Amino acid sequence: AQTVTQSQPEMSVQEAETVTLSCTYDTSESNYYLFWYKQPPSRQMILVIRQEAYKQQNATENRFSVNFQKAAKSFSLKISDSQLGDTAMYFCAFGWAGTALIFGKGTTLSVSS
């Protein structure tokens, strides 16, 4: 069975700083997707970034980038130049053919000025 682990329940960072959120997963599959979703307080869950397992190149989306280590089953999210609007709960998720997404327990990120 697939599992997703986020070991940091809460993190805090100052504006303009860089922060890295950790995620590890376990699977025996070779083709799958990994995602980071962001859910601001009382707001909609939105996709931050997505990584296909067959791609060696790490995905990037503006200030957001991932460090995907397939052999280590690690998928961390780096947020550069943190902004107040980045304050949210971040969920790492695993997707595999024929199933719905499997979510980690989430990391609450607080960005302060």
Add this chain to the structure above:
Amino acid sequence: DTEVTQTPKHLVMGMTNKKSLKCEQHMGHRAMYWYKQKAKKPPELMFVYSYEKLSINESVPSRFSPECPNSSLLNLHLHALQPEDSALYLCASSPSGAGETQYFGPGTRLLVL
């Protein structure tokens, strides 16, 4: 357009009431999902519809009854709910369901009295 809409935004109901939640997407997606989310927790999968057929039912109590009238619409009928059913109910859709990116609606915040 990556929009999933949900109505109503808020719902208060008594334990003897019958109500329905509605979800709509016009992205041509063929998989739709219902999740239940408690505060500070990840979404919990309830149901998956794939090509308008129920493909996954995560042992949800029968007081929750899903319906997919067509490929754009998803309903969740509620009857005789319990106070512990109070939560945020999220709808999501994905192109075909095979572990792909899911797009979430804003949710319906349900309070059962």
